[in-house]
Amino acid sequence: MIExxxxxxxxxxxxxxxxxxxxxxxxxxSLGLAVIFGMLNIINFAHGALYMAGAxxxxxxxxxxxxxxxxxLILVPLALCVVGVIIERAFLQWLYKLDHLYGLLLTFGLAxxxxxxxxDQYGVSGQPYPIPEELSGALNLGFMxxxxxxxxxxxxxxxxxxxxWFTIEKTRLGSYLRAATENPKLTQAFGINVPxxxxxxxxxxxxxxxxxGVLAAPALQVNPLMGSNLIIAVxxxxxxxxxxxxxxxxxxxxxxxxxxxxxxxFYPEISSTVVFIIMAIVLxxxxxxxxxxxx
Amino acid sequence: MKTKRISLAVATAxxxxxxxxxxxxxxxxxxxxxxxxxxxxxxxxxxxQGTVVAANMAVEDFIAKQKPNFKIEVVSxxxxxxxxxxxxxxxxxxDRDKVDIVTExxxxxxxxxxxxxxxxxxxxxxxxxxxxxxxxxxxxxxxTVHWTYDTYAVANGTAKAVTKQGGKTWxxxxxxxxxxxxxxxxxxxxxxxxxxxVLGSVRHPFPGSDFSSYLLKAQxxxxxxxxxxxAGTDTTNSIxxxxxxGITPKQSLAGLLMFITDIHSLGLKSTQGMYLTEGFYWDLNxxxxxxxxxxxxxxxRMPTMVQAGEYSSVLHYLNAVKAAGTDDTQKVMAQMKKxxxxxxxxxxxxxxxxxxxxxxxxLLQVKKPEESKYPWDYYNVRATIPAAEAxxxxxxxxxxxxxx
Numbered sequence: 298m299i300e301x302x303x304x305x306x307x308x309x310x311x312x313x314x315x316x317x318x319x320x321x322x323x324x325x326x327s328l329g330l331a332v333i334f335g336m337l338n339i340i341n342f343a344h345g346a347l348y349m350a351g352a353x354x355x356x357x358x359x360x361x362x363x364x365x366x367x368x369x370l371i372l373v374p375l376a377l378c379v380v381g382v383i384i385e386r387a388f389l390q391w392l393y394k395l396d397h398l399y400g401l402l403l404t405f406g407l408a409x410x411x412x413x414x415x416x417d418q419y420g421v422s423g424q425p426y427p428i429p430e431e432l433s434g435a436l437n438l439g440f441m442x443x444x445x446x447x448x449x450x451x452x453x454x455x456x457x458x459x460x461x462w463f464t465i466e467k468t469r470l471g472s473y474l475r476a477a478t479e480n481p482k483l484t485q486a487f488g489i490n491v492p493x494x495x496x497x498x499x500x501x502x503x504x505x506x507x508x509x510g511v512l513a514a515p516a517l518q519v520n521p522l523m524g525s526n527l528i529i530a531v532x533x534x535x536x537x538x539x540x541x542x543x544x545x546x547x548x549x550x551x552x553x554x555x556x557x558x559x560x561x562x563f564y565p566e567i568s569s570t571v572v573f574i575i576m577a578i579v580l581x582x583x584x585x586x587x588x589x590x591x592x
Numbered sequence: 593m594k595t596k597r598i599s600l601a602v603a604t605a606x607x608x609x610x611x612x613x614x615x616x617x618x619x620x621x622x623x624x625x626x627x628x629x630x631x632x633x634x635x636x637x638x639x640x641q642g643t644v645v646a647a648n649m650a651v652e653d654f655i656a657k658q659k660p661n662f663k664i665e666v667v668s669x670x671x672x673x674x675x676x677x678x679x680x681x682x683x684x685x686x687d688r689d690k691v692d693i694v695t696e697x698x699x700x701x702x703x704x705x706x707x708x709x710x711x712x713x714x715x716x717x718x719x720x721x722x723x724x725x726x727x728x729x730x731x732x733x734x735x736t737v738h739w740t741y742d743t744y745a746v747a748n749g750t751a752k753a754v755t756k757q758g759g760k761t762w763x764x765x766x767x768x769x770x771x772x773x774x775x776x777x778x779x780x781x782x783x784x785x786x787x788x789x790v791l792g793s794v795r796h797p798f799p800g801s802d803f804s805s806y807l808l809k810a811q812x813x814x815x816x817x818x819x820x821x822x823a824g825t826d827t828t829n830s831i832x833x834x835x836x837x838g839i840t841p842k843q844s845l846a847g848l849l850m851f852i853t854d855i856h857s858l859g860l861k862s863t864q865g866m867y868l869t870e871g872f873y874w875d876l877n878x879x880x881x882x883x884x885x886x887x888x889x890x891x892x893r894m895p896t897m898v899q900a901g902e903y904s905s906v907l908h909y910l911n912a913v914k915a916a917g918t919d920d921t922q923k924v925m926a927q928m929k930k931x932x933x934x935x936x937x938x939x940x941x942x943x944x945x946x947x948x949x950x951x952x953x954x955l956l957q958v959k960k961p962e963e964s965k966y967p968w969d970y971y972n973v974r975a976t977i978p979a980a981e982a983x984x985x986x987x988x989x990x991x992x993x994x995x996x
Contacts, residue, residue, distance in 0.1 A: 308812055315804045420637040420893070422857035423828060428836065435838050441808065444836045516836065517801055518828050518857065522634065526801045561805035566768050568805075569797035 307440035320554020321454035329505035335541035345528025351510020381503030423520030539589020631670035678702035732991035740901030749869025763815035764793035767822035904937035
């Protein structure tokens with residue numbers, strides 16, 4: 298058997314594959330954060346809690362109203378988009394002119410409240426969400442058995458990431474959005490409703506978190522702490538990628554997932570720390586992140 | 593005038609002396625019990641608020657039955673599974689808030705930290721939640737009692753049963769902190785001692801959420817049994833993901849430390865047939881059912897062994913304070929060690945010189961979904977492990993307090 302650094306190649310490939318799955322979640326989450334930060338200048342600490350809420354909504358839908366996984370994939374992001382719009386209108390719109398810190402504190406508070414509500418209601422042990430029939434079973438890739446569901450996560454997240462990137466960078470709507478961030482007053486003067494754009498952007502970012510939550514539900518126990526377990530690493534991803542850089546957050550998310558995967562082969566004990574080590578190094582060399590622009 | 597002043601002074605002195613005498617027994621006439629636990633993290637279901645409920649039930653039952661002449665207060669705090677937070681809180685409680693005893697302490701790292709503070713302040717600690725055998729071995733002291741279970745007891749029950757049933761080769765998935773290491777070590781000894789072999793292990797950061805990488809390693813090892821030396825949400829996620837990767841049922845899983853809340857959360861379908869060892873199950877007999885139903889009314893969940901053990905330990909402590917007529921640390925400890933523990937949780941339980949409370953443990957097997965007849969009907973009791981066999985024998989103890 299071929300070996301690489303004393304590890305059989307198939308094992309290494311397997312871990313890379315799993316890293317890619319985790320990276321998909323990082324990418325989707327950090328993408329939402331990047332969009333929100335890029336357009337609203339808000340460091341959305343509630344992102345993890347909203348991701349958890351997405352998973353819980355999927356579970357509640359299935360348990361109480363028999364809504365299938367596939368419907369949840371559509372309905373949950375929509376529902377969370379509405380939640381996002383309400384949050385933006387009720388709280389965030391008053392903070393744009395203030396220091397970043399205020400947005401961070403507000404969203405952090407929201408995260409604690411949302412998490413606390415679910416914890417109070419459901420406890421931390423979590424709820425089981427079954428893998429949909431169509432995606433149960435595994436694919437034999439030669440070097441590993443990859444559960445079909447995990448393969449689907451990679452595909453779905455790549456599609457979503459591409460669609461978001463395309464919308465923002467290549468479409469007319471995206472160009473309005475970018476203009477509205479660059480110079481809101483001038484954009485408004487051209488007759489574009491900037492507050493509406495900003496509100497929808499936050500809704501979109503939150504919907505992305507919700508979608509990630511639905512995708513995570515069958516792979517993990519649906520549990521009120523799942524957001525806070527993820528969010529810190531995701532913030533590190535955003536910082537490494539460069540705050541607000543959409544392309545950067547996608548690439549960094551996938552890349553760091555894979556680096557974490559390899560760490561799990563060679564030295565599993567630091568697998569949860571490696572992201573932060575990389576963050577420290579990157580900040581040292583490029584303070585604006587790998588793909589960020591210095592302002 | 594002069595006599596009046598003198599008599600007033602004498603009266604005051606007498607009064608002071610009288611109340612002083614009455615209060616000399618229990619310091620400031622209040623016994624304060626601190627419940628220091630995980631209120632919000634990975635272990636808050638198996639311990640958490642439920643242990644506060646249990647402690648309060650113990651206090652109420654004690655007052656109703658014994659009508660003590662001192663007051664009792666229960667205070668609680670969240671240690672967030674962090675040793676430094678736990679020891680700071682304990683210090684604050686002892687120094688400022690006149691707390692007499694700290695209880696619960698799920699998560700070994702918090703237990704080890706508070707144990708040291710308590711020794712320094714000469715205050716008692718009763719531990720229901722933590723698991724490591726270090727508490728009554730290398731780190732043992734004369735102010736600590738380890739009540740409900742430990743890694744030796746659970747590994748001994750489950751690993752022995754599984755190895756004897758033919759699960760000869762093992763691979764461990766271990767939470768990377770004191771508790772996981774202790775559990776892995778104790779289980780390894782049991783596997784080796786029963787003719788099995790350990791092929792390897794992998795240590796994961798605590799808490800984790802994705803275990804697929806480690807499971808893949810376990811799968812590649814080809815071991816018949818994957819021993820889960822972790823707890824709480826780490827265990828439930830490991831079990832769920834093992835099924836996803838097709839590891840079970842080809843290889844079997846052994847949850848070395850599992851609680852009824854884990855089974856409740858995963859459901860019987862994915863846990864059926866698993867062996868586990870617990871110090872308590874609500875559905876053992878009339879007495880356990882009666883208490884557990886009272887608990888359920890307040891907490892809306894059936895008690896875990898940690899919560900039942902919390903009640904038992906607090907009640908035993910209060911009875912000892914009453915019997916000794918004081919809350920002096922060493923006198924109460926002597927009284928607790930002298931008296932056998934007899935309640936719904938333990939029959940003829942005994943606190944040994946190393947601080948270990950030994951009592952019967954139960955080897956349980958998770959029921960098939962069709963066997964479960966009512967809510968929380970989850971286990972078949974496969975064996976009762978007598979107290980003398982369940983825990984690490986004193987002959988193997990590393991505790992300096994044990995005279996050999």
